Amino acid sequence: MGAVTEVVETKQDRIARRQVDKFQARRTELAVATLHTLAELGYARTSLREIAQNSEFSHGVLHYYFADKRDLVTEAVRQYEAVCVTRYDEVVAGAGTGARLREDFVDMFFATLNADAPLHRLWYDLRNQSLFDETFREDVREIEERREAMIWRVISRYAELCDAVPALGSGSAYALLDGIFQRALWCALSGRAGDVAALRGELVRALDLLVGEGQTQ
Amino acid sequence: MGAVTEVVETKQDRIARRQVDKFQARRTELAVATLHTLAELGYARTSLREIAQNSEFSHGVLHYYFADKRDLVTEAVRQYEAVCVTRYDEVVAGAGTGARLREDFVDMFFATLNADAPLHRLWYDLRNQSLFDETFREDVREIEERREAMIWRVISRYAELCDAVPALGSGSAYALLDGIFQRALWCALSGRAGDVAALRGELVRALDLLVGEGQTQ
DNA sequence: AGAAAATCTTGACAACTGTCAAATGCTGGA
DNA sequence: TCCAGCATTTGACAGTTGTCAAGATTTTCT
Numbered sequence: 006m007g008a009v010t011e012v013v014e015t016k017q018d019r020i021a022r023r024q025v026d027k028f029q030a031r032r033t034e035l036a037v038a039t040l041h042t043l044a045e046l047g048y049a050r051t052s053l054r055e056i057a058q059n060s061e062f063s064h065g066v067l068h069y070y071f072a073d074k075r076d077l078v079t080e081a082v083r084q085y086e087a088v089c090v091t092r093y094d095e096v097v098a099g100a101g102t103g104a105r106l107r108e109d110f111v112d113m114f115f116a117t118l119n120a121d122a123p124l125h126r127l128w129y130d131l132r133n134q135s136l137f138d139e140t141f142r143e144d145v146r147e148i149e150e151r152r153e154a155m156i157w158r159v160i161s162r163y164a165e166l167c168d169a170v171p172a173l174g175s176g177s178a179y180a181l182l183d184g185i186f187q188r189a190l191w192c193a194l195s196g197r198a199g200d201v202a203a204l205r206g207e208l209v210r211a212l213d214l215l216v217g218e219g220q221t222q
Numbered sequence: 223m224g225a226v227t228e229v230v231e232t233k234q235d236r237i238a239r240r241q242v243d244k245f246q247a248r249r250t251e252l253a254v255a256t257l258h259t260l261a262e263l264g265y266a267r268t269s270l271r272e273i274a275q276n277s278e279f280s281h282g283v284l285h286y287y288f289a290d291k292r293d294l295v296t297e298a299v300r301q302y303e304a305v306c307v308t309r310y311d312e313v314v315a316g317a318g319t320g321a322r323l324r325e326d327f328v329d330m331f332f333a334t335l336n337a338d339a340p341l342h343r344l345w346y347d348l349r350n351q352s353l354f355d356e357t358f359r360e361d362v363r364e365i366e367e368r369r370e371a372m373i374w375r376v377i378s379r380y381a382e383l384c385d386a387v388p389a390l391g392s393g394s395a396y397a398l399l400d401g402i403f404q405r406a407l408w409c410a411l412s413g414r415a416g417d418v419a420a421l422r423g424e425l426v427r428a429l430d431l432l433v434g435e436g437q438t439q
Numbered sequence: 440a441g442a443a444a445a446t447c448t449t450g451a452c453a454a455c456t457g458t459c460a461a462a463t464g465c466t467g468g469a
Numbered sequence: 470t471c472c473a474g475c476a477t478t479t480g481a482c483a484g485t486t487g488t489c490a491a492g493a494t495t496t497t498c499t
Contacts, residue, residue, distance in 0.1 A: 047353075047355075048266055054486085062448090065448060068489070126350070129353070184401030445495080448494085451489090452489085461481100462480095467473095
């Protein structure tokens with residue numbers, strides 16, 4: 006009897022898994038559409054009907070795949086995380102010298118600033134929402150941690166290449182670079198290209214300060 | 223005939239001015255109520271009726287004193303500005319030594335963090351709104367400028383007292399401290415008192431880095 | 440092919456939104 | 470005292486929102 010039920014179960018399992026996969030695939034598809042709508046309109050003005058219009062489905066389907074709006078937005082945030090949290094890893098891996106790492110990092114910094122500006126402003130929007138709505142807090146904390154770790158990989162590797170030691174801890178270093186990024190994003194979205202360019206120099210100076218030359222320890 | 227009309231006019235002017243004053247007084251009164259409601263609920267979930275309930279009037283009166291919702295929110299933001307943009311001036315004025323200034327600044331930093339947390343999260347909320355809604359951009363830019371200047375008064379005075387020169391420009395220095403403040407605010411509102419306490423040390427280190435001892439120039 | 444199940448659309452609901460106009464209460468001047 | 474004009478309330482409007490259920494459609498399995 007064991008054998009038969011086992012065969013049957015695995016068969017059902019295969020079916021179930023395939024269904025689950027399809028279900029999950031559509032879920033993330035809709036989450037991606039949500040992400041783009043949120044990035045365009047911001048959290049405050051994004052409605053389910055608007056999201057559905059940015060997909061190829063009608064608004065009712067959202068409640069087939071998601072429990073409620075929060076569930077949907079949460080899943081969308083997770084999509085953001087997947088995209089935006091490993092951005093500098095190849096830069097770190099590919100740089101042989103400190104100067105090269107610094108240059109590549111700054112380039113990537115401003116490249117994603119310009120290319121993904123709507124996505125980034127959404128991230129800041131949701132991080133702020135978590136200051137009011139504690140439902141978002143856990144997800145935000147998790148992503149914030151990964152972002153901090155991502156920056157720290159850059160900084161500590163940069164210090165290593167420069168034969169130095171970072172002048173600030175992981176949290177403060179992230180606060181500094183994220184602060185510069187936020188400001189640059191604001192300037193970019195306001196059409197102040199000149200101010201953005203000026204911030205490039207500021208970023209270089211900040212990196213030099215964080216990992217001053219010759220501060221071997 | 224000139225004299226008579228002049229007398230009449232000044233009389234009417236007095237009346238008119240008194241009315242204007244009363245009008246303005248109520249306007250700011252309602253703007254303050256708006257500010258508190260916004261600080262409690264965030265921009266996305268603040269409705270006119272909710273604002274009115276936090277005042278002693280009914281919701282209709284808001285359209286008597288304000289053209290529309292944006293007008294109201296804008297006026298509320300200006301109230302925030304009046305409160306929050308001169309906070310460190312007495313600290314700067316009253317400190318005789320660098321060590322004293324640093325200590326007082328850090329104390330004030332965390333005092334307002336805890337006392338006015340809802341107000342601060344509102345500021346960040348509105349600054350983010352301006353990334354999506356360009357109507358807010360000018361007001362945000364103005365306040366952001368004043369905040370940066372406020373921080374710069376602290377930093378440059380601190381450097382002066384330490385006989386040193388700031389290691390970063392005004393913009394980057396603000397980005398660093400504001401980044402730390404944002405993070406501390408998040409921790410405070412999440413009930414992570416321990417993390418907030420840890421950030422006090424980070425802030426001190428950041429100040430020391432910005433105005434390193436002996437960096438006379 | 441036909442039944443069963445999964446998927447998607449449509450339309451409706453109650454609640455809530457910003458806005459405004461009509462009605463009411465109120466105050467200050469003649 | 471009475472009245473004009475200011476201040477405030479009330480109630481309504483058109484539109485939007487999240488949610489959900491009933492039905493239509495498509496896919497899947499036997």
